[in-house]
Each structure stands twice: as C-alpha cells, then as structure tokens.
Amino acid sequence: MGQVYAVTERVLDASPERVFDVLADYQSSRGAILPAQFSEYEVREGGKGAGTVVHWKLQATEKRVRDCLFTVTEPTPGQLVETDANSSMVVTWTVTPAGEGRAKVVVETTWAGASGVGGFFERTFAPKGLNRINNEVLERLASSVG
Numbered sequence: 293m294g295q296v297y298a299v300t301e302r303v304l305d306a307s308p309e310r311v312f313d314v315l316a317d318y319q320s321s322r323g324a325i326l327p328a329q330f331s332e333y334e335v336r337e338g339g340k341g342a343g344t345v346v347h348w349k350l351q352a353t354e355k356r357v358r359d360c361l362f363t364v365t366e367p368t369p370g371q372l373v374e375t376d377a378n379s380s381m382v383v384t385w386t387v388t389p390a391g392e393g394r395a396k397v398v399v400e401t402t403w404a405g406a407s408g409v410g411g412f413f414e415r416t417f418a419p420k421g422l423n424r425i426n427n428e429v430l431e432r433l434a435s436s437v438g
Contacts, residue, residue, distance in 0.1 A: 296404075300427055330350055344363075358378075360379070372385040380404040385397065
C-alpha cells in the first residue's frame with residue numbers, strides 16, 4: 293500500500309482572514325463553493341472551524357464515489373485539517389498571506405492507496421483528478437471572496 297498525495301494551490305485577491313473565514317464556515321459558505329462532484333452535503337455537528345463534523349459524497353471518477361465523514365481540527369492558525377472517519381483520507385487547507393490583500397491557499401489530500409498494479413494507477417492518476425476538482429473549488433472560493 294502506498295500513500296496517495298495531491299496538492300493544489302492558488303493565490304486569491306482577498307485577505308487571508310476573509311478566505312479562512314469562508315473555508316471554516318461549513319454551515320453557510322463551504323457547501324456553496326463545492327462543485328457538482330460533491331453531493332449529500334450535511335453539517336452534523338458544529339459548523340464553524342474546529343469541532344465541525346461534516347458529511348458529503350465525492351464523485352471522484354465515473355465509477356468511484358467516496359462517502360466522507362470529516363471531523364475538522366485547527367492545529368495552527370490559518371489551517372483546517374479534515375480527517376475522514378470512513379477512510380484514511382486527510383485534507384489539509386492552509387491559508388497564508390501572499391502580499392497586500394492577497395492570500396495563498398494550499399489544499400493537500402492524502403490517503404493510503406491500494407497495493408499492486410491498481411495502487412500504481414491510483415497513485416498516478418487519482419491526484420490529477422483530485423487536482424481538477426480542487427481547482428474548481430478554489431475557483432469558486434475566489435469568486436466567493438472577491
């Protein structure tokens with residue numbers, strides 16, 4: 293079994309505080325920036341930052357749907373870590389200053405992939421697909437804060 297890793301980043305024309313507030317607001321803002329690959333979005337506990345428990349289904353490919361139940365932590369200022377109770381997936385959002393009135397957002401996703409040939413293809417192709425999805429999320433986030 294190998295670790296699968298995907299990273300997507302973008303600089304947005306908004307303050308880091310504003311960007312982080314939108315990302316951390318699972319009750320109102322977060323669901324609104326998710327593209328069509330996400331369904332059944334539901335906040336089950338909390339709703340703002342650490343302590344939030346949120347569910348969604350992610351249509352990763354035509355045949356692959358992940359049923360995700362994330363618990364959110366904030367280990368450092370400007371960072372949200374979403375840990376899936378249904379798999380080994382961990383999504384880390386990091387927001388840092390990128391100049392006056394700008395923020396850099398980095399989303400990193402990791403999980404324990406399959407072994408063998410299937411694992412090779414997962415490690416090769418899954419990050420590319422996830423990056424396409426996360427680019428769309430970041431584009432919607434940019435529109436939301438701009």
